[in-house]
Amino acid sequence: MDLTRLSAREQLRALERGEVSSRELTTAHLERIARHPEHNAVVTVDGDRALAAADASDQRRASGQAGGALLGLPVTIKDSLETEGLRTTCGAQELAGHVPERDADAVARLRAAGAVVLGKTNTPPLCQDIQTSNPLFGGTPNPHDPQRTAGGSSGGPAVAVASRLSPLDIGSDLAGSLRLPAHYCGVHGLRPSYGIVPTRGHLPRPPGWLSTSDMLTIGPLARSAADLELALSVLAGPAPDDSPAWRLELPAPRHERLPEHRIGIWADDPYCAVDAETGALLERLAKELLDAGTYTDDTTRPVSMADSDRLFQSLMFAGSSASATPEAFAAEVQLADTLAPEDRSARTLYPRARTMRHRDWLLANEERQRLRKRWAAYFDDIDILITPAAPTAAVPDQTGVPVPERHITVDGERRPYWQQTTWLNLASLVHLPAATVPLGHTAEGLPLSVQLIGPHLADRTVLHMASLLTEGR
Template identity: 35%
Template sequence: MNNIVFLPAHKIAEVIRTREVSAVEVLEAHLAQISKHNSKLNAICTLDERARTTAKQADEALARGENWGVLHGVPMTVKDVYETAGLRTTAGYKRLKDYIPAQDATVVKRLRAAGAIIIGKSNLAKLASDYQSTNDLFERVNNPWNLDCTAGGSSGGSAVAVATGMAPLEIGDDIGGSMRQPAHFCGVYSLKPTDRRISTAGHIPEVPGQPKCIRHILTPGCFARSIEDLQLWFSISLGTDSRQPDVAPVPLDTPSNKSLQNLKIAWTDGWQEIPVALEIQAAIKSFVSNLAQTGAYVENWSPKKFDLAKTLQLYNLLVALSMGYAKPWDFDDLWQVLPFMFREATQGDKALRDLSNLSQLLPNLLNPNPKKYFEVLTQRDRIIAQMDEALENWDVWLCPVATCTAFTHRAKGSAIYVNGRKIPYLLASGAYTMPFAFTGHPVMVIPIGKDNTGLPIGVQVIGKRWREMELLSIARQLAAFTQGFLIPPGY
């Protein structure tokens, strides 16, 4: 079957189930795609030699009339922060270079239970903590649309794998944009569910042996080439977990199935404080204009009570306080962090550096304060309630993913020029994603166009908490007014 590596996962499952093609043939096609392209992209860092045996068993099971589940025989890769039984899991961290877990992370276990075949692990930022995908163990991940540009981070390898046909689905994670920014940079779809919706059991950066520290804002998610695949992954992955009792026992919501003409869509092309590339603004305005012509109600809007500076500072503090306990610190870690902190604190417009006030973080990274942690959580509750109230009158809210399209590879913390202004590194990629990580709202990214250099542009679609099926349903209608996923040239 021609071009099977670019079929969506649900279609691959269908042709395997009807035996138009075998699971072995599908697997070999994806392995050939990896062999052909991965050396220049560095998206896949580990392959599982057991995958061929599993694919053969999948075909034998179908021949006996057995069906393993909705993803029977579908190959997948997994971001290298999720534990995989018997398969190296490093999180790009040198202390874990030989770590082989004894059990799967919960999200991996549920995919296997649905019949998926894990063929390997995708490359990432060290301990999932950067907006570029570089680490201590593997070569940097390159963007398939322009190898001189980053694929984003921390899930850069995940986005590239899906964009280039190395995998039809990928599990990533998002703590401040780690899925949404790479989806925007690489031109694929992604879903970040509501905070505490999906179990993070078996997820690193809590280095094995450390206590569970990151209990808020970290969310497993999915990359795909279709919204139907995101919906399929979500329905498989949600649910309570005995390994993580704080996962909310919230059932799947029922979409309202409103027509586009009956939707109320809020949108913004940028915060007043932080510039967005003119081409991204233009793409969002064009997209919104097309929606308006269908009769949908659209309005340029931002919450009146939304305090961006306060939200960013609280987000940064919560991450610092959580990460301070997540792994042991040593001289090498400090040697890498200090130059980044210096660049972040000194590069970029002063007004923008002051907005996130990153200088407050180092003391909290080195000496986390439990009292401050609980104070941040208390303030977070208030901001979540404010955002819930603000979104009550809207079906979805559209806003940029980042200030720019994919930027050229650079040292972590080096500023980025946008519309003639020098934007601090973290704000350039995270100013539009961090707030919704902090409030825990579900967010999709859908591709809506390209800039004048051919780099993809995505838009965030923010929904109400615990209403992922409604969000997915609305996003499917919105995506009909885009070109959707486009294969990068040469793949």
């Protein structure tokens, strides 16, 4: 039996029953990584320490000692999360020799639960692209078509899971960085509710920083919704500094059976129209839900996509300025000062947002809080909102194309490159849990997913719906 074909839960069950050892599982995945260099997903392998950790896990089981929820399970970690004693580069040349002395908080939780870290997975430089290639390690192609992108910035994690190099990976998501690669590579990805998984130790904020973006989350990628739930049970909880007083108990799913749910469907929008195959997937899913007796609402919209996206971009660009060098930021301020006050075109959004005054940020944040209230009111009547994950399936890789010249094509129409994540940004702005779930394929065999968005802290409702939608597929 090829052990790498087992899901994370299946591997743990086999360990619990004594059918396989952690060393055997770890060896099987290390060997698969070595046999398939074409994936270029696991860019730093920690083989010796992984085998030592596996042996220690086996000894704990043999002696009957208590173990964590992931005891002996091999996992990989996105190279933007710091790992003690193991190179962490975030794909950047200036961090090529960075070997942290401490695990990121999320990584520490995995290790405390008994996970065996196989190595680190590829990411674009400083997580600042939505395809995965960097000068240190090269590109990570889509496993379904090497001419297409794996997405980014968690492209390495998605490919590692899709190619069975690892049953579980931990990535990060700000502007769809986890959910887009999951969609393009045909695996499951979860962006948890903001704040329930600690983010300290995540780059590209410089090593040693304690803060990260106010929209960044850390979440899992896996080959099933059940495995996402397993990972979330380990990752979720208050940050270490808050743990003496605070506890986190996520609510159970709102309902058990599919027909009990009230489902919103946002299948298309003129602001970011989807292609025919994506539209057909949403149409088929809507029919399946109706046939199952599930209430659906395909007309009510919680917010304006255009307004939401503009606010998202402003807050994202503002937050990204924190790690700019003083010289670079001074140049940006100088550029912004030359802009005519009446010029509010798209080209001025970036420089204005990067250099906005604190008062302007406070006003933008107030607008975000009002949007959060609108989403909460929407979820008073709706349990889950289903949207496209992206306008299309995986697009051609454009690593060699200058960023200003990059674009995507949607049913023959040339569209902006960054519209790949517009649908995903709906949830990022307002701190909601969201998952991308593979439910079909294009005529060319590329994976197609939908996005599930749930109420704040209803992560288990999102994951339960993902399970219901994928059962029997």
